[in-house]
C-alpha cells in the first residue's frame with residue numbers, strides 16, 4: 190500500500206457528521222421539521238427555470254442581488270439597516286466560518302472559544318493550521334468574563350467565536366456581555382509590526398430566529414464595532430438545511446477580506462436563485478418558528494416537571510440531563526425510532542424540537558425509559 194503524506198493533525202480523524210439514519214423521528218441535527226411550503230417550492234422552480242439556460246456562464250461571484258436581499262431580510266427581522274457590502278454569503282455558515290479562518294487564522298495564529306460549543310469550530314482551526322484555545326463555560330453554560338479576559342490576554346487570538354444561542358446548550362449571550370467582550374477585544378489580537386490588532390469577534394447566530402422576545406441580536410452592535418461579525422444561516426429557522434446558504438454581517442473591510450479568500454464562483458447560481466426565491470417568502474417560511482418556540486418552551490417545562498435539569502434555551506433544541514448512562518438512553522430511544530444526539534458534557538443529551546407528534550413521541554419514550 191502506498192504511504193500517503195496526510196497532515197499530522199488529520200491522522201486518525203473521522204469525517205464530521207451526525208448519523209443520517211432513516212429513522213421515523215429525527216431530532217439530532219436541529220433541522221426545522223417542516224418541509225418547504227408548496228408556494229415557496231413553486232417560486233424556486235420558476236426561478237430555476239429562468240436561470241437554467243444561463244448556466245453556461247459562471248455565477249455572479251459577488252452574489253450582489255442575494256446580498257441585497259439578505260440585508261433587506263435582516264432589516265425586517267432585527268430592525269438593523271445594512272448595506273450589501275456589509276453582508277457576505279457562502280455555502281452554509283460553515284463556509285462563512287472557514288472564510289473567517291482563512292482570512293484571520295493560519296500558522297502562528299490562535300482562535301479562542303468557550304466550551305461546550307459547536308464542535309466544527311475546532312475543525313476549521315485544525316484545517317487552517319490555526320491554534321485552538323478554549324475557556325470553560327460556567328455550570329449553567331454562561332460566560333465568565335474574567336476568565337475570558339484572561340484568556341484573551343494570554344493567547345492574543347485573532348478570532349473569538351461565540352455561538353449565541355450556543356450549540357449544544359441553547360444559551361444566549363446577553364448584549365451587555367457582548368458589548369463588554371467587544372471592548373476587551375479592541376486590542377487583544379496578535380501584534381503585527383509592533384502594533385496591537387483587534388480580536389475579530391464572531392457571534393454565531395445560527396439559531397437567532399428562535400430567541401425569546403426579550404433577547405436582542407448582536408446585529409444591533411455592528412454600527413459601533415468594526416471588529417464584530419454576526420453569522421446567520423438559512424439552515425435552521427428557514428427550513429432550508431439542504432440548500433446550504435449561510436451569511437454574515439460585518440464591516441465592509443471584513444467583508445472584503447472574506448471576499449479575498451473565497452474560491453472563484455463559490456456560490457452556485459442555483460443556490461443564489463433558490464435562496465432569493467426563499468427570501469421573497471420569508472414570512473411564510475418563518476411561520477412555523479413561533480410554534481417551534483412555543484413547543485420548545487413547553488418541552489423545557491415538561492422536562493423540568495419530570496425532574497430533569499434543562500439548560501436555558503433560546504434555540505430549537507434542548508440540552509437536558511443528568512443521565513447516569515446517556516449512551517444507553519440514546520440507544521433505547523433509537524430502538525423506539527427516535528434519533529437524538531449524545532453531545533455536551535458527560536450526562537447530558539440534546540434533542541431538537543420536532544413536530545407536535547414527534548415531540549409527543551419523544552416525551553412518551555422518555556417516560557417509559559426513565560421510569
Ligand SMILES: *Cc1c(COP(=O)(O)O)cnc(C)c1O
Nearest residue numbers: 281282283307356395422424435
Ligand atoms: C447548525 C449550526 C450552524 C449552521 O451551519 P450551516 O453551515 O449554515 O448549515 C452554524 N453554527 C452552529 C452553532 C450551528 O449549530
